[in-house]
Amino acid sequence: MKDLARRRTQPEIQIIVGCVFLLVATAMGFLACSTGWTTQDMRISTDIQALRMPWLTGAALVLNLACDTVGGIIILVVLTTALMLTGRRVDAVRSLVVVVAGWGISTILKIVVARPRPANPHALLGKLGDSSFPSGHVALTLSLVIALALLIRRRWMIVVGAVVVLAQMFARVYLGAHYLSDTVGSLIAAPAAIAIALALVRTRALAGQRVDPARRAPACELPSVDRTGQDPIAE
Template identity: 35%
Template sequence: MSLEPVETSDARPRVGRRVAIIAGVSALVAAGLLGMLVTVSSGDNRFAVDLAWAELMVSLRTPFGEWFAYLMNAVGGGVIGVFIVPIGAAIVLLVVRRPWGALYFIVASAASAGAVQVLKHFFARARPEDMIVVSDFGSFPSGHVANAATIAVVVGVIVPRTWVWVLGAVYTLLMAFSRTYLGAHWLTDTLGGALAGAGVALLLWAALAVPLERERVAWRGRGRAALT
């Protein structure tokens, strides 16, 4: 997926946003549909994959594994995940003169968190019984995974490199694994979180595509000039 600039007569980039809009809307719709399915399949009718995965995670628990999962829990949520990470990232982007990137990071983080809370209270899914970490109300979708997916997309947009997208995907998968490892979420909760977080980030990408692309091109030009 790319938003390629096209020079127009007034020298402003025209950015293709259709793919981002379609992908973002599709991801949010898929998250909503999945939420409906897991609500219907509550109680004794839970998804077999959720039950099997939860049993596997309990069987794999070790002191080191729990330490890693608790670390991901702290990084992906609470004060660190909700405030320190987005604000810190925005400050860095402002320092390197990418204010639109900073705005995108902050707005996407806040919008993703808001969307997750709406879905949590709408579906009100119970968390697994083997949870070993304190969490808020509602199991679907995973806020930690939504936050990870949002960051992955936002950073991928700001620094459009293949390795950045790969690292973002790995980070999101590790976050999903850690949430189920701690018993804080069902496997389908993490999928819903990834869809919600990515969907919000993609739609905001489309909304801010022109200034983001203009800023990226200018920033790249300054970097090349510094090397000459």
């Protein structure tokens, strides 16, 4: 009973912690809209964009293309389909929940915070959405890394994933698409949303495991007695 109670409590704590971090990310987004914060962000962006060279630009554009809306959908469909076809249905559902939650929260916060994109005449990308906080590309990249880390569960996967996420953060500022704080906001918001989503799924699974005591079969059953009072087994 204690173990079952502990299992039910853990998702609740996970949801609370996730909500706290979502509030932190939202507060950060509103603070980042201030003039002072934006000025500091622009200075960092200028320093990073001063490093531009052909091979870095090419790598940044590849990261941009791989994790845009179309690229993200393709990766997600391929990943979940491959897992389903190999009989890993639970892993497929979990991966879908992780990516949709982590990526989706960036869209919600963009609407809530509504921070304008960097006013950069030297940006290397064309027309982008109006809202900047948090970075959808970084949120998607991090969500995919978390999904793969849960599937592979090896240290090298965590290391490689961390490098890819950091590279995506650099690329978003390098290309002039985001401020640095936009990318940091994704590091807070995406894991928080994923934690909440996985906890809700686990809570539902635990609820499904509960057995109604009224429906529980008795440990043993006595032989039935017919109306004549004779034991049918004895006959």
